[in-house]
Amino acid sequence: MSLIATGKETHPGAALSDIGGNRQAEKEVAPLLSLRNVSKAYGNGTVAVRNVNLAIREGEIVSFVGPSGCGKSTLFRMIAGLGSPSEGTIDILGRTPEQSRREGGVSYVFQDATLMPWSSVLDNVTLPLKLSGTAKRDRLERADRVLELVGLKDYRKALPRQLSGGMKMRVSIARALISNPKLLLMDEPFGALDEMTRQSLQDELLAIREKDPRMTILFVTHNVFEAVFLSTRIAVMSVRPGRIAKEIEVDVPYPRGHDFRTTPEFGELVRSVGAVLAH
Numbered sequence: 001m002s003l004i005a006t007g008k009e010t011h012p013g014a015a016l017s018d019i020g021g022n023r024q025a026e027k028e029v030a031p032l033l034s035l036r037n038v039s040k041a042y043g044n045g046t047v048a049v050r051n052v053n054l055a056i057r058e059g060e061i062v063s064f065v066g067p068s069g070c071g072k073s074t075l076f077r078m079i080a081g082l083g084s085p086s087e088g089t090i091d092i093l094g095r096t097p098e099q100s101r102r103e104g105g106v107s108y109v110f111q112d113a114t115l116m117p118w119s120s121v122l123d124n125v126t127l128p129l130k131l132s133g134t135a136k137r138d139r140l141e142r143a144d145r146v147l148e149l150v151g152l153k154d155y156r157k158a159l160p161r162q163l164s165g166g167m168k169m170r171v172s173i174a175r176a177l178i179s180n181p182k183l184l185l186m187d188e189p190f191g192a193l194d195e196m197t198r199q200s201l202q203d204e205l206l207a208i209r210e211k212d213p214r215m216t217i218l219f220v221t222h223n224v225f226e227a228v229f230l231s232t233r234i235a236v237m238s239v240r241p242g243r244i245a246k247e248i249e250v251d252v253p254y255p256r257g258h259d260f261r262t263t264p265e266f267g268e269l270v271r272s273v274g275a276v277l278a279h
């Protein structure tokens, strides 16, 4: 009954946990990100999310699943400092989302790779550093590291139109990683890709995370298989106005190989999440 992930200790057989108030546990582990009573009403009166409470620890991968229009992107935009809550507070290690974004602590990956079509892979990836005034030598060194991570080191000079959909998304991920964010927000990043590419990118994302296990990732997906494969915890949202209806722990240690998808444990977790979504 905790707002904080207890996944490392929880057996998936007992994976369903209600949202509740184990405030004692919350005090013991300082979360990287906390949302307290966050609501958002747009100017036209649409209440997108209502009273969201969540605490996320460093190194967690938390997926958000829920019906279309339940406010997942709204929530992510507020966490990224791209919109303010109407009520409640969001805290990222003592900083506001706006401060964290300005300091490079939060990066955002969208479903569309949003690359500059006229610029090379290298220029696209280094753009955030250029905007923050980082010296060229440092930019190039860091680009080498992230392009290596996403397997695109040989494509530095390529233009986006010369890349496949999966490669464009890798560039987008590299661009998000180049500022060494503490928090990586991914809003349906693999939604437009075919299933095989999608699974390879899921594998690669976990491999990247193995190299930097302190990075915290929040992930929006409509795909329950993807959520189970990637996450330490799944936040299931209700219909609009969205709130966290249930949190489901995925107590399966990393590294999770490709074959995790074929285990009975995986199937059971998918079934559990599906059952919550169906209600």
Ligand SMILES: Nc1ncnc2c1ncn2[C@@H]1O[C@H](COP(=O)(O)OP(=O)(O)OP(=O)(O)O)[C@@H](O)[C@H]1O
Residues within 6 Å of the ligand: 042, 043, 044, 046, 047, 048, 067, 068, 069, 070, 071, 072, 073, 074, 075, 240
């Ligand atoms: N700028 C805006 N002004 C008014 N209403 C908005 C605005 N942005 C989003 N909404 C509304 O807020 C609600 C939540 O939208 P949001 O995009 O956050 O949902 P979502 O869960 O990400 O949806 P999907 O899964 O379809 O991407 C929707 O009803 C949407 O129409």
